[in-house]
Amino acid sequence: MVYELKDKNDEALCIYKNYIYNDPSDLLIRAKIVKLKKKVEGNINNVIQILNDHLKEFPVDVEAWHELGEIYLKNCYYTYALYCFEEILIHAPKNLYYILSCAELHYTISQYELSSKYFCLSLKLQKNNLRALWGIVLVNLSRYGNKKGKNLNDNVDVILTKKCIDRLYNLYDKIPTFFIGTLYFNI
Incomplete structure (x- = not known):
């Protein structure tokens, strides 16, 4: 975290990769790696690929689904974003934010009935x-x-x-x- 504060993101990324090598199931470190890759690389396709790979291993990570959904929304991939938010609804079925997000996304892609x-x-x-x-x-x-x-x-x-x-x-x-x-x- 010190390297992150000093804006030495490459060094911080190396440290986090060493941590993830020792404990591959640490979700907090994985989230930090995604955040840093997003900041360092700037290539959103790589970040999407990293998040998709992460979600193959940890499909119950709601924060990762949310992050991926927000990235898809920002890039106008509404059907992919909708898929992410519906995955979140499986884990949090009474969360109004995600229900309304799904409703608005269905409206955006002209699926008025849903x-x-x-x-x-x-x-x-x-x-x-x-x-x-x-x-x-x-x-x-x-x-x-x-x-x-x-x-x-x-x-x-x-x-x-x-x-x-x-x-x-x-x-x-x-x-x-x-x-x-x-x-x-x-x-």
Whole structure:
């Protein structure tokens, strides 16, 4: 860590590689190696390969899945990022951050049906979740905004959208007007 603080990343990487040689199952050292390789090399493909190799050996490392998912997101590989976040959901099925991330990624790749299901799941876990409420409204607007025909699910989705909009109105009504004014002036 001293070498890292002095910005001698190559020396720190050598020390960490020696540690990993002695104890290959040390997840903290593996995470530090990935972080340093990302910083030193700058080649994101190598970092992706290192993380994929690591996850073949340690598929329950949630932090590595998250890191890989964030790298994929940053590089606009949405389906790969979605896979990573869904792997995390296997280990943390009630984590709202990952549920909402999956919902938004499904929305991004135009899988509106799955996106709606993930948003509904997050509402089941937290009934006043603004991200989920707005997500359902946007999903249904995107899904049915351009369609002129009627589907069997239209009625259910219209009712769901109306309930979400009503809940949004109720939630925003509870915010005092002076608070909104304070936010406006502080921006």
